[in-house]
Amino acid sequence: MNSSFYDTDSATVLRADEDVGHSPGIHELRSMLLNLMQGQQQILESVESNTLAVNQMRTDQAGKNKPVLTVAEVAKLTCRCQDTVRRWIGQGKLKADRVQGTGPRGRYTIRSESLQELLGQGLGEDLPPTAL
Numbered sequence: 001m002n003s004s005f006y007d008t009d010s011a012t013v014l015r016a017d018e019d020v021g022h023s024p025g026i027h028e029l030r031s032m033l034l035n036l037m038q039g040q041q042q043i044l045e046s047v048e049s050n051t052l053a054v055n056q057m058r059t060d061q062a063g064k065n066k067p068v069l070t071v072a073e074v075a076k077l078t079c080r081c082q083d084t085v086r087r088w089i090g091q092g093k094l095k096a097d098r099v100q101g102t103g104p105r106g107r108y109t110i111r112s113e114s115l116q117e118l119l120g121q122g123l124g125e126d127l128p129p130t131a132l
Contacts, residue, residue: 066112067111067112068109068110068111068112069109069110069111069112069115070107070108070109070110071085071086071089071096071107071108071110074094074110074115077115078115078118078119085110086108088118089108089110093118093121094110094114094115094117094118095110095111095114095117096108096109096110096111096114097109097110097111
């Protein structure tokens with residue numbers, strides 16, 4: 001009887017040939033190796049799942065309890081692009097302060113109260129619950 005196990009990480013083939021008279025310990029080692037690899041896969045899946053959960057929590061909390069937001073954060077919370085947020089600022093629909101020293105023209109910061117006013121005007125229709 002010939003059985004093989006291919007380890008994709010190290011690109012090696014482990015063989016257990018009972019007909020040739022290998023020691024019985026090789027089957028135990030093969031079984032342990034398979035168990036370790038399955039455990040490793042479960043750990044990797046768990047880490048990936050936890051990472052997704054943490055990222056979702058960060059997204060859910062973005063903008064909450066934060067007095068000042070960036071253009072990117074407002075865009076994400078309102079499901080709009082950054083250009084739309086800048087257009088709202090230029091049209092006076094969203095109040096923002098320009099911070100100097102962060103580039104040739106500076107950057108905008110938006111107070112969370114201004115975002116709430118914008119939402120009250122109905123400009124953020126179809127928003128996810130995290131933005132409210």
